[in-house]
Each structure stands twice: as structure tokens, then as C-alpha cells.
Amino acid sequence: xxxxxxxxxxxxxxxxxxxxxxxxxxxxxxxxxxxxxxxxxxxxxxxxxxxxxxxxxxxxxxxxxxxxxxxxxxxxxxxxxxxxxxxxxxxxxxxxxxxxxxxxxxxxxxxxxxxxxxxxxxxxxxxxxxxxxxxxxxxxxxxxxxxxxxxxxxxxxxxxxxxxxxxxxxxxxxxxxxxxxxxxxxxxxxxxxxxxxxxxxxxxxxxxxxxxxxxxxxxxxxxxxxxxxxxxxxxxxxxxxxxxxxxxxxxxxxxxxxxxxxxxxxxxxxxxxxxxxxxxxxxxxxxxxxxxxxxxxxxxxxxxxxxxxxxxxxxxxxxxxxxxxxxxxxxxxxxxxxxxxxxxxxxxxxxxxxxxxxxxxxxxxxxxxxxxxxxxxxxxxxxxxxxxxxxxxxxxxxxxxxxxxxxxxxxxxxxxxxxxxxxxxxxxxxxxxxxxxxxxxxxxxxxxxxxxxxxxxxxxxxxxxxxxxxxxxxxxxxxxxxxxxxxxxxxxxxxxxxxxxxxxxxxxxxxxxxxxxxxxxxxxxxxxxxxxxxxxxxxxxxxxxxxxxxxxxxxxxxxxxxxxxxxxxxxxxxxxxxxxxxxxxxxxxxxxxxxxxxxxxxxxxxxxxxxxxxxxxxxxxxxxxxxxxxxxxxxxxxxxxxxxxxxxxxxxxxxxxxxxxxx
Numbered sequence: 001x002x003x004x005x006x007x008x009x010x011x012x013x014x015x016x017x018x019x020x021x022x023x024x025x026x027x028x029x030x031x032x033x034x035x036x037x038x039x040x041x042x043x044x045x046x047x048x049x050x051x052x053x054x055x056x057x058x059x060x061x062x063x064x065x066x067x068x069x070x071x072x073x074x075x076x077x078x079x080x081x082x083x084x085x086x087x088x089x090x091x092x093x094x095x096x097x098x099x100x101x102x103x104x105x106x107x108x109x110x111x112x113x114x115x116x117x118x119x120x121x122x123x124x125x126x127x128x129x130x131x132x133x134x135x136x137x138x139x140x141x142x143x144x145x146x147x148x149x150x151x152x153x154x155x156x157x158x159x160x161x162x163x164x165x166x167x168x169x170x171x172x173x174x175x176x177x178x179x180x181x182x183x184x185x186x187x188x189x190x191x192x193x194x195x196x197x198x199x200x201x202x203x204x205x206x207x208x209x210x211x212x213x214x215x216x217x218x219x220x221x222x223x224x225x226x227x228x229x230x231x232x233x234x235x236x237x238x239x240x241x242x243x244x245x246x247x248x249x250x251x252x253x254x255x256x257x258x259x260x261x262x263x264x265x266x267x268x269x270x271x272x273x274x275x276x277x278x279x280x281x282x283x284x285x286x287x288x289x290x291x292x293x294x295x296x297x298x299x300x301x302x303x304x305x306x307x308x309x310x311x312x313x314x315x316x317x318x319x320x321x322x323x324x325x326x327x328x329x330x331x332x333x334x335x336x337x338x339x340x341x342x343x344x345x346x347x348x349x350x351x352x353x354x355x356x357x358x359x360x361x362x363x364x365x366x367x368x369x370x371x372x373x374x375x376x377x378x379x380x381x382x383x384x385x386x387x388x389x390x391x392x393x394x395x396x397x398x399x400x401x402x403x404x405x406x407x408x409x410x411x412x413x414x415x416x417x418x419x420x421x422x423x424x425x426x427x428x429x430x431x432x433x434x435x436x437x438x439x440x441x442x443x444x445x446x447x448x449x450x451x452x453x454x455x456x457x458x459x460x461x462x463x464x465x466x467x468x469x470x471x472x473x474x475x476x477x478x479x480x481x482x483x484x485x486x487x488x489x490x491x492x493x494x495x496x497x498x499x500x501x502x503x504x505x506x507x508x509x510x511x512x513x514x515x516x517x518x519x520x521x522x523x524x525x526x527x528x529x530x531x532x533x534x535x536x537x538x539x540x541x542x543x544x545x546x547x548x549x550x551x552x553x554x555x556x557x558x559x560x561x562x563x564x565x566x567x568x569x570x571x572x573x574x575x576x577x578x579x580x581x582x583x584x585x586x587x588x589x590x591x592x593x594x595x596x597x598x599x600x601x602x603x604x605x606x607x608x609x610x611x612x613x614x615x616x617x618x619x620x621x622x623x624x625x626x627x628x629x630x631x632x633x634x635x636x637x638x639x640x641x642x643x644x645x646x647x648x649x650x651x652x653x654x655x656x657x658x659x660x661x662x663x
Contacts, residue, residue: 022085025202027052032075032206034477035084036199039488042068042088043198050080055257056264057300065303066502069488073477075208086198205476211258214399214470215265218243222271222362242364246395248386248412251371253402254478256282259368264300271363272297274350275306276393278343279370280657281330281486285322287497287603287626288490289329289657291342293350294322295360304501323349324623326605328523328657332370332385333378335526338589338619340388345620347392367393374408387415391463398467402474409471416467494603494661497626498642509646510630515595515637517649519611520604521618522656524591589619593656595639600632601662604654611653618653627654628661 027033027050037043044064052059052074059065059074059082066087074082225241245262247255259275266273276293277284284306286292298318301307307320325342332339354361367389373382389395398416400409500506593599609621627649628642641649 022083024048024081024083026081027074027076027079027202029077029079030206030208031202031204032073032208032477034073034201034203035071036479037067037070038198039069039485040088041086041198042066043084044087045074045082045084047080047082050076051078052076052080052082053264054302055300056261057302058268059302067303069485069492071479071481071485075206077208084198201477203476207473207475210473211261214472215262218245218262218266218364218397219269222364225362242362243397244365244367244393244395245397245399246367246369246386246389246393247399247401248369248374248408249371249401249403249472249474250374252478252480253371254475255399255401256368257475257478258399258401258472259366260300260306263296263366266363267296267299272357272360273363274353274360274365276346276350276365276367278332278346278389279368280327280332281370281490283493284368285320286324286623287605288493288659289603290324290326290605290623291346292322292324293346293353294320295353295357296320304496326607326623326655326657328605328655328659329525330658332372333381333526335524335589336381336385337526338523340385341589341619343385343389344392347389349622350393365393367395383411383415386412387463390416390467394465396465396467398469399472400469401472402478403471404473409469412469416463416469490659491661494626494628494659498628498644506644509643510640511643511649512638512640513649515639517651518595518639518654519652520593520595520599520654520656521590521615522593523658524589590615590655595632595637597632597634599629599639599656601660602629602656603627603659603661604629604656606650606652606654609653611651613653618655621653624650624652630663 025033035043044066045059046064047059047061049061053076054072054074074080221241221243228241247259249255256279263273263275272295274293274295275284276291278291280289280291282288283290284292285294323346325346327335327339327342329335329339350365354365369386369389372378373386373389375382390398398412400412403409498506498508604627606624606627607618607621608624609618613621625644627644629639630642631640633639643649
């Protein structure tokens with residue numbers, strides 16, 4: 001018998017064994033269906049009628065979308081009907097289940113994060129796409145809807161239980177008579193299908209109207225900027241004119257989903273935003289541990305998160321070509337200075353790209369960040385990184401997600417320093433929904449602040465432009481992801497980098513090499529003193545003698561670009577009576593490793609540098625591709641390595657991080 005709940009009409013077909021196979025759901029306008037698919041379970045979803053979205057990307061009627069180990073939501077602005085079913089028993093040959101899609105390459109293909117020639121930044125410009133016209137006043141007239149990452153069942157949502165839907169249409173999807181048109185919408189129990197469970201929940205408690213207003217506010221800024229430029233001008237807009245958005249918030253608050261939704265809406269309008277990911281745990285268009293920047297000019301892939309990077313051969317979607325820098329560690333606080341320098345280098349590449357691409361410059365950038373930057377642990381160091389990101393990327397809008405009831409918004413306001421209005425003004429966000437806090441730093445007269453022709457380099461955290469701070473509510477559908485889920489997601493990213501997806505399998509290549517052919521480095525980790533000072537890399541606690549000598553080889557560490565970034569080291573007297581110097585030890589960013597079985601199952605980044613280059617050059621180099629150490633035999637001194645392309649192993653430096661993968 002078909003169930004009838006306002007806003008949620010569903011029925012299931014039943015096989016000969018009495019087990020439900022297909023469920024059909026009807027959503028009323030402005031409702032969303034939140035679902036959570038467990039690990040090693042695969043479901044397909046097919047839109048039958050109406051319009052709907054997942055994270056801002058429109059679902060097409062007809063084709064089936066396959067999801068595995070996935071948490072998400074389907075939102076509709078106008079109402080829709082769709083079906084879902086378990087297809088786990090009809091496996092498509094996936095080796096590992098998880099989230100998102102990162103391509104390796106097919107036979108003879110180039111690597112996913114290869115830095116192309118003729119492009120200073122390594123970020124490609126795809127041909128623009130999108131059918132949305134500008135100037136539309138009603139968001140629902142042209143955008144079917146969106147979703148929110150991390151959605152799940154919320155059995156304690158009492159407000160949903162008290163609501164009824166006044167727009168309920170009579171009748172059920174199967175044509176049966178409606179018996180109770182005023183039933184209270186309650187979460188349905190998870191249907192058991194082939195002994196596997198999908199958690200699902202329906203709700204009209206969403207923040208999509210808020211997110212729509214944000215999109216329109218950013219679009220208004222772009223349109224005003226376009227009116228201010230001469231019609232025959234081919235130069236890019238000024239540095240702070242277009243929206244440069246920084247997303248901050250705790251883990252699992254939905255900031256990545258918000259970023260994905262805003263980017264999707266921009267692409268539908270024919271815009272080409274630059275997406276910068278600074279979270280090494282959840283990489284975008286590359287393997288885990290990397291920081292990336294990518295120009296997007298096409299729709300995102302629904303099944304595979306952001307989509308895939310470039311491969312050889314035909315692709316289902318326009319391939320993305322990111323610029324990748326390898327941080328390698330799963331927490332920015334493990335090496336704060338190296339993380340900060342990686343951010344500055346990536347920001348420099350983004351500025352170079354925007355200088356050459358007026359279309360991308362007019363759209364702006366979105367910078368997604370890790371949760372550690374707003375955590376209370378190592379608070380001072382974390383907030384200094386926030387200031388550095390705002391300064392390096394010339395951020396003019398900060399979206400603080402899920403900060404209700406905390407002092408995070410006030411802390412961000414202090415970072416950007418509210419005072420005078422002497423610096424360049426950013427157009428105000430024209431929206432009545434979001435609460436907006438505007439700040440403008442006072443004009444600095446210190447020696448660190450420079451004019452255009454000055455030879456003095458400003459501090460990495462010097463903010464010299466106006467910044468708007470917006471408090472964004474957390475979605476009611478966001479869910480805390482377990483460590484097991486994150487590990488599974490990272491394994492999926494690595495697996496798909498080399499082997500592709502069921503719809504687009506790739507052919508990696510395995511090669512056996514001698515230890516002597518490998519030049520491997522690992523990322524050093526910071527140690528914090530009791531006072532919270534950074535003792536950089538593995539050199540923490542190392543002593544300098546009175547004449548400045550030490551036992552370490554200077555070639556083994558990498559000197560930072562910013563002298564002020566060095567951690568202070570106080571003068572002390574050792575138990576042997578030797579007075580140590582107050583000169584700080586150079587922080588170790590990379591440490592040379594002798595090839596051995598310790599790197600087995602490790603993911604190595606191949607950087608675009610020579611093996612004869614200095615540690616400085618290797619640390620600053622962009623990533624060309626990733627390889628995986630399948631096996632290391634110390635007795636034979638041989639290593640079996642999985643490569644994304646056929647051919648010889650590149651004679652390049654390899655960098656080992658925290659992330660490992662077992663086939």
C-alpha cells in the first residue's frame with residue numbers, strides 16, 4: 001500500500017522474494033530529500049518528473065546517477081518525482097567505494113595534476129558553458145535547486161513533525177486515492193533493500209534561500225564592476241573588485257557544499273570562477289594531501305563531487321586541469337610555516353592567472369579551508385593563517401559558516417581590523433537575508449606597508465583592503481562524518497586517480513625500479529613548545545653552539561621565504577655549560593629519505609623540479625603527478641610503483657606525506 005505524506009509520496013516495487021527494489025519519492029517545492037548511503041553499498045537515483053539539484057548541479061531527467069558511500073541531499077525549487085534503488089548486487093567492478101572522483105589516466109594518458117606548458121599557473125581555461133541569463137530577479141525562475149553535503153536523517157527534528165505542506169497535490173504517484181491530505185510529515189524509516197540500509201529524511205528546513213541571496217549578491221557585484229569598466233577595455237578588473245570569497249567554519253558544517261553550490265550557480269550563468277582548495281584532507285581534482293587551484297567553466301559532476309581532472313581519450317565532462325601543490329600532512333598545524341608558504345605560492349599563481357584571464361578575474365575566486373583554521377587549539381597560529389590567506393588572495397568577503405553562538409565572527413572581524421575607510425571600497429552585498437558585518441582596516445604607516453614602487457616586502461598577514469564578514473547559518477542537514485568515512489573517502493580518491501570510475505575506467509602502469517633511481521623526501525612536522533611557540537620541523541630543540549655551528553647538514557632543510565616567519569629561539573645554557581645562540585634554527589620543510597620499506601603503500605607526489613635542485617626549489621615546485629608504492633623489498637632493493645601513465649619513471653624528486661593506500 002502506498003504511503004501518503006504531505007511533501008513525501010513514495011511507493012516501492014517488490015520482487016518475488018518480497019523485498020522492495022525501487023522506491024519512488026515525490027517532493028513538493030522547497031523541500032529536500034536527505035540521504036546517506038553506507039559504505040560498500042551502491043544506489044542509483046533517477047529523476048522522473050520536475051526539476052531538482054544536488055549541491056547546485058541540476059539533475060537531468062532520464063539517466064541514472066550512481067552513488068556509493070555518499071551523504072547528500074536532493075533539493076527542488078518547483079517540485080519533482082524521482083526513484084532510487086539498490087544496485088549493490090550489480091557491481092560495476094569498483095575496487096573501492098567512497099566519495100568524489102579524481103582521474104588518473106588511461107593508457108598513455110597524462111597525469112591528473114600535470115602542469116601544462118605555456119601556462120604560468122597551470123590552470124586551464126575551459127570554454128564557458130551555462131544557459132542562465134543575467135539579471136533574473138527570481139532565483140527559482142532559472143535554478144531548479146541545490147543540496148547540502150553531509151545530509152542525513154535527523155530523528156529529533158520536532159519542528160518538521162509539526163509542519164504540514166499546504167501545497168500537497170491530491171492523489172499518489174500510482175494514481176491511488178489520497179486518504180489523508182493533512183498528515184504530519186515525519187522521517188520515513190530506512191527501507192531495507194537486499195539486506196543493506198539507506199538512511200533517508202525529508203525536510204523543508206533548508207537554507208537554500210539564504211544561499212540564493214548570496215549568489216545574487218555576488219552577481220550584483222560583478223555586474224556593477226562590468227558597468228564601471230569601459231566597453232572596449234580588455235584589461236582585468238582591479239584586484240578587489242570581483243568577489244573573492246573565503247569560507248571558514250568547523251568541520252562538517254557544510255562550507256564545502258556551500259562552495260560547490262555557489263560555484264555551480266556561477267557556471268550556469270556562464271561565469272568562470274577559480275576554486276581554491278586549502279584542505280589537504282578533502283582534495284579537489286587531485287589526490288589527498290594536495291592544495292589546488294582550478295578554473296571552472298562547466299557544470300560539476302553529480303556522481304563524483306567536483307568532477308575529474310584531465311585524461312587522454314574521450315571524457316564524459318569537460319576535464320579540469322588544476323595547479324597542485326603538495327602539502328602532504330593531514331593537519332595544517334603539523335607544519336604551520338610550510339603550509340603558509342604553500343598558500344602564498346598558490347596565491348601568487350592565482351594572481352598571475354587572473355592577470356591573464358579577464359573573464360575569470362571578473363568572476364572571482366572561492367577559497368575553501370580546513371576546520372583547523374577556526375579551532376580553539378593552537379588558536380593564535382590558526383588565526384594567523386587566516387590573516388595570511390585573506391592578505392595573499394586579497395579576500396574581500398569572508399563567509400563564516402555555522403558560527404551561531406560562538407565568538408568566531410568577532411574574531412574574524414578583529415583579524416581584518418575594523419577602522420577607517422581610506423582603502424579601496426568593495427561593493428556591498430545587496431541582500432536582505434544574510435546578516436552582514438563590514439570591516440575596513442586602517443591605513444598602516446608601519447615599515448611593513450609598501451607602495452607600488454617600494455622595495456620593502458609586506459608581512460604575509462598585512463591586510464590593506466576592505467573585507468566584508470558574513471555569518472552563514474549551518475544547514476540542518478549537515479552531519480558529522482566519522483574518521484572511518486574520511487579514510488574511505490581518501491582511499492576512493494586515490495583509487496579513482498589511478499583506476500578511474502566504473503563509467504570511465506583507466507589503465508595505470510606498474511614498474512619495478514631500483515632504490516638508487518629514487519630521490520625521496522618527506523614532509524617535516526612542527527613541534528610546539530609548552531608556550532605554543534613553533535619549533536619547526538624535526539629540528540625542534542636542536543642547539544646552536546656559541547660559534548653558530550651545529551651537527552645538521554644545511555642541505556637537508558629548506559629556508560622559509562619570509563624571515564619574520566621563523567620561530568624565536570631563546571638563549572639557554574645546557575647542562576654541559578655550553579651557551580646556545582638566540583639565532584633560530586632554520587625550519588625543516590623537507591627531509592631526505594633513503595628508499596626503504598618505510599614508504600610501502602605510500603602516496604608520492606612527483607614535483608616539477610630536478611633531482612639536482614636545492615631543497616628550496618623542490619619545496620616550491622608544483623606537482624606533476626602522483627605515484628603509489630605498491631611494494632618495497634629491502635633485500636632486493638627494488639620497489640614496485642604504480643604510475644598513472646605508461647613509460648619510464650620520471651627522474652624527478654618524490655615527496656612522501658601522511659596518506660597511504662592499500663590495494
